[in-house]
Amino acid sequence: MSDARIDGYARALFEIARAEGSIDEVEDELFRFARNVENSDTLRTALTDEQIPAARRQAIVEDLLGGKATPTTVQLVSMVVGSGRGRELPAIIDRLAQGVAAGMHHPDVVKRLQADGSEAATSTPAQFRVHIAEERDKWTKVIRNANIRVQ
Numbered sequence: 747m748s749d750a751r752i753d754g755y756a757r758a759l760f761e762i763a764r765a766e767g768s769i770d771e772v773e774d775e776l777f778r779f780a781r782n783v784e785n786s787d788t789l790r791t792a793l794t795d796e797q798i799p800a801a802r803r804q805a806i807v808e809d810l811l812g813g814k815a816t817p818t819t820v821q822l823v824s825m826v827v828g829s830g831r832g833r834e835l836p837a838i839i840d841r842l843a844q845g846v847a848a849g850m851h852h853p854d855v856v857k858r859l860q861a862d863g864s865e866a867a868t869s870t871p872a873q874f875r876v877h878i879a880e881e882r883d884k885w886t887k888v889i890r891n892a893n894i895r896v897q
Contacts, residue, residue, distance in 0.1 A: 756838050759822050759842050775816060790832075793832035794833040806827075811823060823835070
């Protein structure tokens with residue numbers, strides 16, 4: 747898929763999620779689903795096999811995400827998969843994440859965050875994965891060293 751088409755899909759997903767007022771949650775759900783697609787040959791094949799009718803591929807998405815993700819996320823993934831773009835889903839989602847990160851530095855967004863006592867901190871999906879791994883390792887050591895147990 748061309749970069750222009752990936753950009754177009756990413757912008758469309760962003761605008762729909764923004765219109766629904768759930769961009770943060772949808773972006774997170776889309777990101778996690780895209781990583782699952784990347785990491786599972788079985789799932790990737792099921793969502794991209796052109797021998798499987800689009801309606802069946804969409805039903806797979808709805809079965810996997812229904813009740814676990816927002817309706818907006820389910821509909822967006824279903825749309826991408828149904829249009830035959832399941833193979834490009836990870837690239838589309840990564841481009842969406844880049845757009846959201848860039849938007850966090852928009853003056854209006856910065857002003858709103860500052861009014862709440864917050865500040866924008868953005869990263870790429872790869873940087874976020876590294877951060878999460880580092881945090882998990884750090885807190886695992888703290889828990890082990892303190893001999894903390896679940897009660």
